[in-house]
Amino acid sequence: MKIAVVTDNGKTVCQHFGRAQYYLVASIENGSVTGKEQRPKAGHHTAGMSHERNHAAGACHGFNAHSQSIHAGMVSNITDCQLVIAGGMGMGARQSLEQAGIDVHMTDVADIDIALKLYLEGKLPNLTERLH
Incomplete structure (x- = not known):
């Protein structure tokens, strides 16, 4: 199994998928991390996109054609x-990941090593309320 964690520095989980600079990809075997590699990640920073912080109540972003193209590049x-x-x-990013067969887990745990450990133990909180 491989787990991609969005990050800007290789040590902490980025708070927003679209803004992250990199993926830290952890290889998992027999319930343990056996290797890590950092990969570049396309995102709002490479696509010249601005990201609206304020959405109307109940509104979602990331579903227009341009956003879907950007998300495909991120995946x-x-x-x-x-x-x-x-x-x-955002919901559009999650949909793009799920269409690629990649599950999504959102958390408030900042340290990547701790997040991976908790996930492998089945104890990492999945905060779906962080989906917008």
């Missing part, structure tokens, strides 16, 4: 992964 570098861990993300 292209982790198609060998089965899971993404992020601090949060």
Whole structure:
């Protein structure tokens, strides 16, 4: 199994999938991390996108054609992964990941090593309220 964690520094989970600079991809065997590699990640920073922080009540973002194209680029570098861990993300990004067969887990745990350990123990909180 491979788990991609969105990050800007290789140590902490980025709070927003679209803004993260990198993926830290952890290889898992027999319930343990056996290797890690950092991969570049396309995102709002590479696509010249601004990201609206304020959404109307009940509104979601990331479903227009341009956003879906950007999300496809974000997913292209982790198609060998089965899971993404992020601090949060938009519904359009989650849909793009799920269409690629990649599960999504959103958490408030900041340290990547702790998040991976908790996930492997079945104890990492999945905060779906961080989906917008």
